[in-house]
Amino acid sequence: MARRVVTLEEPVRHRLLAEATRLFAERGFESTSVQEIVTAAGVTKGAMYHYFASKDDLLHEIYGRVLRMQMERLTAFSEGDGPIPERLHAAAVDVVVTTVENLDDSKIFFRSMHQLAPDTRKTVRAERRRYHELFRDLVAEGQRAGVFRADIPAEMVVDFFFGSVHHLGTWYHPDGALSGAEVGRHFADLLLASLRPAS
Known part of the structure; x- marks a missing residue:
């Protein structure tokens, strides 16, 4: 990974x-270590502890900012007026695209989540659960409307996806053959195909 150039003009929290x-x-x-982080950011430990109570909080926020953005976008798809297959397809593409656009954040989090303090880990799991539940509700909406097959529980569909x-994070590379948007469309097409009712 190329070293990122940090400028002192950037807000301390962002650095x-x-x-x-x-x-x-x-x-x-x-x-x-915390010392390595504050040295690289060009701030003091006191400045760091003004924004983050611990290294755990930093890890939580690295993933949390991505999840909050994804939740906001998913809410817009969920509350949209278009046909449910189109909204679910768009939501599925979006979560892939936003994941690969923030791949370091996601990789770090999933690799290190088990090292979080139990209370922080519990909070993060609850945040992720709310996102998955909103996505599940889109699937369930289509099942109730008869446009998606209803013989597979919506929860299982979401867990599989x-x-x-x-x-x-284990295989995608931005310099690979497919862009994030292309991977997203393939994932979304597969999801919708798996939900298509039998003719």
């Missing part, structure tokens, strides 16, 4: 998150 992301990706969460999304 801390950027450098924590880079260092966690390069060295791992456990092997990175997100198992693939969360695996992106």
Whole structure:
């Protein structure tokens, strides 16, 4: 990973998150010290603790900012007026695209989540659960309307789909043959095909 150039004009909080992301990706969460993060960001420990109570909080926020953005976008798809297959397809593409656009954040989080303090881990799981439940509600809406097959529980559909999304960090590379948008469309096409009622 190329070293990111940090400028002192950037807000302190952003610099801390950027450098924590880079260092966690390069060295791992456990092997990175708070001192290394603040040195790389050009701030003091006191400045860091003004924004983040601990290294756990930094890791939580690295993933949390991505999840909040994804939740906002998913809510817009969920509350949209278009046909449910179109809204679900768009939501499925979006979660793949936003995941690969923030791949370091997602990879760091899933690789290091088990090292979070139990209370923080519980909070993060609840946040992810709310996202998955909103996505599940889109599937269930289509099942109730008769446009999606209803013999597979919506919860299982979502677990299967997100198992693939969360695996992106193990194989996707931005310089690969497919763009994030192309991968997103393939994933969404497969999801919709699996939900198509038998003729």
